[in-house]
Amino acid sequence: MNSDQPSTEKPCCQQQQRRTFLARLSIWLSAVIGVVVAIPGIGFVLAPVFKKPKSKWRPVGKLEDFKVDGFVLVQYEDSSSVAWAGITAKEGAWIRRASETEFIAFSINCRHLGCPVRWVDDPRLFMCPCHGGVYYEDGTVAAGPPPEPLKRLQVRINNGQVEIESGPTPLTLTKIT
């Protein structure tokens, strides 16, 4: 029995101190192990949040393919795709040749909650299949819940190619006033 044994040479408080020290040591070292393992992992997982990929110009067709008329849907690769993305790296935009030299393009994302809007030629409106958002051909809101106009994309003509500047999916942000 422990209590019957003659006590160790060390007085009790010394033993107590030693135990406290060992307990602290173990807790601190465990914390260090945790941090050392977690940092690379968390850094890896959060990287996409902080990495700001540069927007890129993507070709969407030859100049002569576009007639001065309503909007057409074009597809191109998004600016931050990963090697295994395949078809999911695609991004879409509505583009219109407004005149010989002028192009207008909108992201297909509805500014309400991001559903893909459709251009309907005759009434000249964009309509959203999700909650009935409607936009005029200049991208401004015609009806429904969207709080903001469609996101305008930059278009340029480069060596007879029409190019669109691909970028992040537009988010509708809550402004704190």
Add this chain to the structure above:
Amino acid sequence: MSKKPLMRTWNWIDNRIGFSDYIMPLMEHLVPDSARWWYIFGSATLCAFIVQVFTGICLAMAYVPGGEKTYESLVYITNTAPLGNVLRGMHYYGASAMVMLAVIHMIQVYMHATYKYPREMNWMSGVVLLFVVLGMAFTGQLLRWDANGVWSVTVAAEMAGRTPIIGPTIAHFIMGGETVGGSTITRFFAMHVFIMPAIIFAGIGLHMLLIMRHGISEMPDPNDPVDPETYKEKYEERIQKTGVPFWPVAMWRDVIFSTAIVFVILGCSIFLGPPTLDPPPNPSSINANPLPDWYFLWYFAVLSLLPPKLETWVILGVPILGFIGLFFLPMISNKGHRAPSKRPWAGGTVIFGSVAFLVLTIYGYKKPWSPDFGVKELPASVVGTDQGPLMQGAKLMHIKGCLYCHDISGYGGHRGPELTEIGKLLTRDDLIIRINNGGHNMPAFASSISSDELHLIVDFLLTRGVDQDQPILNGDSP
């Protein structure tokens, strides 16, 4: 072979692992005899979870989390792999079963106020489990990486993006970048198969441990409100007197119900099959009509009904306040009456919640807020003639997209008001003003419609609801 060597082997194992010493006493702990059929939902939820783990692991053997390969692997599982169809179906219906059972279990616990002293933490751990289960259901829907899946992530990211200040960070975290693509699916895969299941396993462990520690509650007695001072002693006393061992006296009911659930899951999978796959996950394809699975449809409906001003607050508030409210419920009331007859507000809340859920879900399925892109032209039987200006006007209703939103005699969408009788209600001038200027939830058509077209449409609309035999007065049309 005699029984002896078998017995000896088992004894050897039992001696080493301590099944009889440690597990059996737990299995045989005393439970109130009054428990009966009310208490089968918790164990059935656990059973559904086990089905999910098993079918999920099997599916993971063929599922490829990455880009278009994901879709191909899903097509393979569904169409080619032996029994793949059944497994996918079981995983899908198992998810529905788990969500449903978890909610029923929670309602039962709430109605009987089992969350009161000393079982507050049983409830709290259950609330956490419920939200993780919903997270599983949601990420699972996205792992069905088709057009709907892709657009559902976009919608989820947009919703998260509404959070003040940190919104974009959360959205980019969810998408694994600034757009939905290859890194999104791998992220959701890791959440769905590693992170959330780990939380659920740990949560279930804690939940069960707490059940063992505090014992299964008795049916509420209207004459015996919970008093934390005396509850434990009284419970202990009663259970020693009238309790029955959980295994096998109380457990057989759980097993019967769980068996039924598993057969329902299997039956649905075989007879209804897994949900059909939409077109491939191409984020640039606009031919998608993103709809969540049924348990989230009510929320989708709420979002379409709200005035825009309130929307952001509801998007963020419902899940956050819902969680906080449920989680801290036992902190607000952990003593007093447990019987539903003494707690009319509890009953009212449950009824109100269920009715709201039902109504919103039905509304969600009818989706009257959405323009209907597939409407057909108005037939001559509705127009009243098959030629002339009247028919031209009717055709224009289709061409100009009016019918996407307005219904006439059963033809057309339901986003806007029905126009079947509009000729009785509005004058020519009213109609012209509304079409030109638009108004509440209606676009202005002034710039996309010629004056001839406008008059053809208005002439047609003025005949709606008006006796067709009367000659139509076109006095001021050009």
